[in-house]
Amino acid sequence: MEKLQYAPFSCGLDAGFWQKLSEKKLNEYALDETPKVIRGFYFNGDLANLSPRIVLDYTGFDRQFKIPPRCFLSIGTLYLKNTLDNFKECDKKLIIDQVAEQIWQDIKDLKAVEDPSLLSRFVLLSFADLKKYHYYYWFAFPALIYDVFLLSKPTSLKDSLSTEQIENLVKNYDQFQAQFTSFHGYFVISSLEDDLAVIELQHTDTLLAAGKKVTFVFCDPCTLENHPGWPLRNFLVLIAKKWGNKMESVNVLCFRDRSRDGVRDISHSLLLNIKLEKLDDQVCPKCVGWEKNERQKLGPRMVNLSSTMDPTRLCESAV
Amino acid sequence: MQNMINAVKGTARGVAEYLTPVLTESKFKETGVITPEEFVVAGDHIVHHCPTWQWATGEDIKIRPYLPPDKQFLITRNVPCYKRVKQMDTHQQEQEKVIEEEDDDGGWVDTHHFAPDSNVVNTAELVAEMTLDSKTSQTKAALDEDDDDDDEDDGEAEDMEAFEQGGMLEEEDDATLKPEAVVSESDGAAGGGDSGIIQTRTYDLNITYDKYYQTPRLWLFGYDENRKPLTVDELYDDFSQDHAKKTVTMEAHPHLPGPPLASVHPCKHADVMKKIIQTVAEGGGELGVHMYLMIFLKFVQAVIPTIEYDYTRHFTM
Helix, strand or coil, X not given: CEECCEECCEEEECHHHHHHHHHHHHHHHCCCCCCEEEEEEEECCCCCCCCCEEEECHHHHCCCCCXXXXXXXXXXXXXXXXXXXXXXXXXXXXXXXXXXXXHHHHHHCCHHHHCHHHHCEEEEEEEEECCCCEEEEEEEEEEECCCCEECCCCEEHHHHCCHHHHHHHHHHHHHHHHCCCCCCCEEXXXXXXXXXXXXXXXXXXXXXXXXXXXXXXXXXXXXXXXXXXXXXXXXXXXXXXXXXXXXXXXXXXEECCEEECCEEECCCCEEEEEECCCCCXXXXXXXXXXXXCCCCCECCEEEXXXXXXXXXXXXXXXX | CXXXXXXXXXXXXXHHHHHCCCCCXXXXXXXXXXXXXXXXXXXXXXXHHCCCCEEECCCHHHCCCCCCCCCCEEEEEEEEECCCHHHCCCCCHHHCEXXXXXXXXXXXXXXXXXXCCCHHHHHHHHHHHHHHCHHHHHHHHHXXXXXXXXXXXXXXXXXXXXXXXXXXXXXCCCCECCHHHHHHHHHHCCCCCCCCCCCCEEEEEEEEEECCCCEEEEEEXXXXXXXXXXXXXXXXXXXXXXXXXXXXXXXXXXXXXXXXXXXXXXXXXXXXXXXXXXXXXXXXXXCCHHHHHHHHHHHHCCCCCCCCCCCCCCCCC
């Protein structure tokens, strides 16, 4: 049996984000180092072979954050340090473990069944050298460790469903998402009267009680042919915790929704058949997720924006 | 020189924009310009056909009253750009079609107008080829980056390697896919198909409505292979050499905070659109105003030929 491996998230930060962070630091946070809530989003329609990423732009600080259309929420914690030494010396293990504990808590008391977006969290540890326009940052996408194995090779949706069934699924998916103010990244599908119905995760028990077969679905930012993306990791822990005693294996659909040249396509979505391992549900599982840097080492990154943000340099290049 | 002229024009334009009345009457067929209402219609059309494009609001304080608050500008993110323009030397004279001739600045040329459709396949092959030597190109990118750090004259950057953690931070997790693993997997298994994650430049593109020129305007924000913002000079690699520095200017985005962004200067847009509409009319066809942005995106491709954004519909001109 093949062990399931997930493509990790990477971060995408635009220059507007750093500008906003600088303003916040100067005008609002000042020397306050307490963690702040920020928000990012991911997308499941990228072209093939692009790296899955969580995007943060200047809206990430807004209290009334609006997720862009067709994107999915990820909740973040910002640790903005006052000095480079604080940035360097803070306890990274503690930081990620606190988020892992939070995710585990939401899984244990089943809050994540009602609001599965709680499963998708990130950490941004940062230090902003506002005089030099140097920004140091390190992301973590915390995932609880729960090893599972594939019972069969991943198949694509087009090999399992007919063209009509796929079209039907797209229609039901659109209707499902249209009920909410923003897109939901986790749900289930089940066959009801010859139709593949798209249903909220919290109704899974009702479906199972009625003897229906359920496929768990998550919106997958990954584009690889044999591997799912990161959001499945914590979702599987939730599935194992909540339904592990009722089923030995689960079907998971990695929902990918691409449009190109005016044609919508979900047929490259992946179907996985996963053996559910027994989960020790007394203790919080160990956690991984710090992003590797350009050298593929565990370490932060730095971006120098002086050429675009420093007023004196902007003046020089303007003439 | 042209760059400077554009910069000066940009400032003057800010003043002029206050004074320009909002266009209300449709002059699209006669002059190639559009009203804000027509911009919204054309935007809705493109969002419907190419959902990678979406409407955005931008900063609240920058909302323009002549556009609906939730439809201020269009955005598409994470658009790959696998090659630099100079690497793409497939330029052949016989594929050119001059869209606009009588213009002292050289006019617009659709460089791949008569190119056969098999180009699509070629690109796919090229991308597959790229994967094989992605290791070398990655190392090169890393080296380039170290150079960048040395170039900065405004205070030394910290040695980032000093921040790297030993094995203490987290356990080695074999459920995390390693980038190299995918590449070797596809090399080994015949027909494996999974060609791995390509580290490539990506772009976020915006289309705003330019009230002064009464046309759409394209903005670009680029990321390098490590998703760090591209510098202005790096950006120029992705503009066709005929247009870089002449048609492309750095200006403040009308709806977003942050540093100046690259934008394709709209001073020629209306003329080109007019020409295209006329060409279509001569051929007996008619272009509805809802098609405006699709045509617009097709013609700005001459400026940014390697950025693979979606503009759908193979309509004929």
